[in-house]
Amino acid sequence: MFDNLRDIDEKLAVLEHQLSDPALVQDQKKFQKVVREHSTVSKLASLYGKYLALCQEMDDNKALIKDEGEDPELVELAKAELGEMAEDKVKLEQDISVLLLPKDPNDEKNIFLEIRAGTGGDEAALFVADLFRMYSRYAESQSWKVEVMSSNPIGIGGFKEIIALISGKSVYSKLKFESGVHRVQRVPDTETQGRIHTSAVTVAIIPEAEEVDLHIEPNELKFDVYRSSGPGGQSVNTTDSAVRVTHLPTGLVVTCQDEKSQHKNKAKALQVLRARLLDKMEQERHDKISADRKNQVGSGDRSERIRTYNFPQGRVTDHRINLTVYKLDQVIAGALEEVIIPVITHYQTEALKRADA
Known part of the structure; x- marks a missing residue:
């Protein structure tokens, strides 16, 4: 089953030799690539070593059991x-098989987290803020950095939309299945008769695009500047620092007004636009390759309802894998492993089934 791992120690030695080369450090992208490959091969080598040792122990025990002259208690x-x-x-075979699965090229990338209010008015906007806090606390637990790129706040503490860059180790691999519609069921603070309202927000997880990933011609971009404004039309500053950038070939539009500097807002808007364009291209490429998209957990479509947060019952349900946990307080507080890991495991199991087919 693991014939291609017989030379794993030799491959590990080659990678370790490369990492010891001072010249490699000068090329940071190549260096990081070798570091990531070394990490994977090192884990494989360790697991495969344990696997071989275990197989030998099992053979020894089988031989002992067959020996009729052995002590009956020892045989038992x-x-x-x-x-x-x-x-x-x-368990070892499954762990090794998962590491041998083809890697998603985006797994090590940073991501743009985009959360937008859907049906539900102010209650949906408040839930956008709740989800942003949830992801921010989870990011903190993972030692990731969160930087707000753009936001559209409302006066009562919610957001019509918020976009943040989350950077750190393996961010996309952990959060890539969070895209979709997140539904909340709870009694709003403004509800006087105690009725439960259902609202929805849309989450999009977009891998950060690097300069080498995508080239945009300057004549494909249109820039507009205007004065930033806050909730209720309140002036945030008195200069035209807010920036709107339009990608003319696709019609994609990104606005940014969170910084006081027009230059900083322009840089952030371009960063978000680049990621959205790459995401759009990847989506179109994927659709051409697989029309039914059965190889994903759900479709990954951002119009698909993936999770419900029911506050009266303290329940979180992931509809893609029929998972329900009664730990809503912990999940909302950032304990996302409770719902993220089962989805990732489900995806890996489905991928292993296809690999064995």
């Missing part, structure tokens, strides 16, 4: 150990 002990070893072997 060997049989019991063999059962435990068989379970460990299955």
Whole structure:
């Protein structure tokens, strides 16, 4: 099953030799690529070593059991150990198989988190703020950095829209299945009769685009500047620092007004636009390759309802894998592993099934 791992130690030695080369550090992109590959190969080598050792132990126990001259108690002990070893072997095989799956080229990238209010008016806007806090706290637990790129606040503490750059180790690999419609069911503070309202917000997870990923011609862009404004039309500053950038070939529009500097707002808007364009191109490419898209957990479509947060019941339900956990307070507080890991595991299991087919 793992014939191609027989030379894994040799491959690991080659990578370690490359990392010890001072010249490699001068090329940071190549250096980071080798570091990531070394990390994966190192994990594979460790797991494969444990796997081989376990297989040898199992063979030894089987030989002991077959030896009729052995002490009966020792044979029974060997049989019991063999059962435990068989379970460990299955787990190791699965862990190794997951590492051998083809890597998503975006897994190591930073992401743009875009959260927008959908149906539900002010309550939806308030839930945008709740989800942003949830993702921010999760990011903090992962030692990731969160930088707000653009926001459209309302006067009661919510947002019609907020866009943030989350940077750190393996951000996209952890959050890539968060795209979709997130529904909230709760009694709003403004509800006097205690009725439960259902609102929805849309989450988009877009991998950050690098300069080498996408080239945009200057004549494809149109820039507009205007005066920033806050909730209720309140003036944020008295200069035309807000920036709107339009990509003319696609019609994509990005606005940014969070910074007081027009230059900084322009840089942030371009950063978001670049990521959206690359995401659009990747989506179109993917659609051509696979029309039914059954190889994903759900479709990944941002119009698809993926999760419901029911406050009266303290329940969070992920509709793609029929997962329900009664830990809403913890999840909203940033304990996203409760719902993220099962979805990732489900995706990996489906990928392994296809690999074995």
